[in-house]
Amino acid sequence: MGNENDEQPEDQNSMMPTKPKRAFASDNNAGIHPRVLDAIAAANEAHVIAYGDDPYTEAAVELFHKQFGKDVEVYFVFGGTGANVLGLKAATESHQAIICADTAHINVDECGAPEKFTGCKLLPLPTNEGKITVDQIRPFLDAVGFEHHVQPRVISISQATEMGTVYKPLEVKKLSDFAHKNAMLLHMDGARIANAAASLKANLGDITREVGVDVLSFGGAKNGMMYGEAVIFFDRNLAKDFKYTRKQGTHLPSKMRFISAQFSALLSDDLWRKNAAHANSMAKLLAQELGRIPLIEFTQKVESNGVFVRLPKKYIAKLQKQSFFYVWNERTSEVRFMTSFDTTPQDISDFVALIKNTLR
Numbered sequence: 001m002g003n004e005n006d007e008q009p010e011d012q013n014s015m016m017p018t019k020p021k022r023a024f025a026s027d028n029n030a031g032i033h034p035r036v037l038d039a040i041a042a043a044n045e046a047h048v049i050a051y052g053d054d055p056y057t058e059a060a061v062e063l064f065h066k067q068f069g070k071d072v073e074v075y076f077v078f079g080g081t082g083a084n085v086l087g088l089k090a091a092t093e094s095h096q097a098i099i100c101a102d103t104a105h106i107n108v109d110e111c112g113a114p115e116k117f118t119g120c121k122l123l124p125l126p127t128n129e130g131k132i133t134v135d136q137i138r139p140f141l142d143a144v145g146f147e148h149h150v151q152p153r154v155i156s157i158s159q160a161t162e163m164g165t166v167y168k169p170l171e172v173k174k175l176s177d178f179a180h181k182n183a184m185l186l187h188m189d190g191a192r193i194a195n196a197a198a199s200l201k202a203n204l205g206d207i208t209r210e211v212g213v214d215v216l217s218f219g220g221a222k223n224g225m226m227y228g229e230a231v232i233f234f235d236r237n238l239a240k241d242f243k244y245t246r247k248q249g250t251h252l253p254s255k256m257r258f259i260s261a262q263f264s265a266l267l268s269d270d271l272w273r274k275n276a277a278h279a280n281s282m283a284k285l286l287a288q289e290l291g292r293i294p295l296i297e298f299t300q301k302v303e304s305n306g307v308f309v310r311l312p313k314k315y316i317a318k319l320q321k322q323s324f325f326y327v328w329n330e331r332t333s334e335v336r337f338m339t340s341f342d343t344t345p346q347d348i349s350d351f352v353a354l355i356k357n358t359l360r
């Protein structure tokens with residue numbers, strides 16, 4: 001499966017225009033939202049205590065408490081892989097297993113880091129649209145108590161999913177009810193939780209805590225931050241030793257204030273929702289325009305900021321040279337287009353014109 005960590009074609013650099021353009025390869029390729037950048041600059045004053053004992057971090061944590069409730073534990077880390085790995089580590093012992101979709105970032109795109117740091121086996125389940133269900137998970141219970149088998153401990157889901165789809169709150173609730181009934185936990189990779197909340201027109205708490213999520217990786221980078229994610233524990237017992245886990249896992253930022261200031265910007269005046277809703281609406285517009293091109297076949301529902309389509313294979317490399325994007329599945333010629341907080345309708349009409357010209 002192709003993904004955004006794949007090497008880009010060798011001639012990519014020679015094809016780079018002098019002034020970089022916005023494209024549809026990844027929401028990670030976007031820059032920083034101006035208000036977030038302003039917040040970084042505003043935090044660049046004087047000295048404050050390092051490692052999070054500072055007023056910027058206190059303010060950001062307070063904003064998370066407003067979203068999720070006072071009794072949650074919030075920890076900032078550098079990136080999404082780190083958030084996932086460390087959150088999962090806090091929830092598991094090495095003889096246990098983490099159940100996830102076969103398309104999950106933890107399964108495909110983290111270079112085995114979850115297995116290395118937790119010691120747990122990942123049990124990936126096949127899925128057509130990036131979502132897993134209780135019926136698929138139930139058979140793993142046969143292993144419970146049997147010393148020769150790993151013990152199922154965590155169900156991990158991505159919201160929005162890697163395939164651009166979004167779990168409905170009831171779908172998440174079914175998974176968490178099942179998990180809790182069977183002494184398991186629900187982890188959510190929320191690298192795109194803002195896109196999911198915007199898509200569902202829901203509050204952040206309603207699609208996480210209220211539907212039984214125990215640990216959440218809360219994404220920042222894909223929604224306008226420079227870098228930085230948060231690990232949020234709704235089950236506080238799990239956070240008992242997390243400050244040590246985070247440090248040992250190399251994710252304790254010394255200049256924490258700059259992550260905190262970014263989160264404060266994102267969580268103020270609903271900037272997180274505006275950015276995500278915009279990216280989602282641009283994905284809808286892109287899908288609408290692509291839908292008019294006969295040779296394009298949609299492979300996924302467009303529910304967040306990703307558009308997955310099948311393109312005739314012979315045109316893909318030619319298109320990529322003009323506006324890079326990732327092939328998601330080489331065998332089926334499925335490609336992924338991502339929109340961002342800064343995608344414009346003009347970017348979409350330029351890209352669609354390019355596709356139309358190439359497929360002509």
Ligand SMILES: Cc1ncc(COP(=O)(O)O)c(C=O)c1O
Pocket residue numbers: 028079080081082105158161162189191192221
């Ligand atoms: C679903 C998902 N989870 C987590 C991540 C975080 O990865 P990173 O470690 O690159 O911040 C990504 C990034 O692409 C992602 O798509």
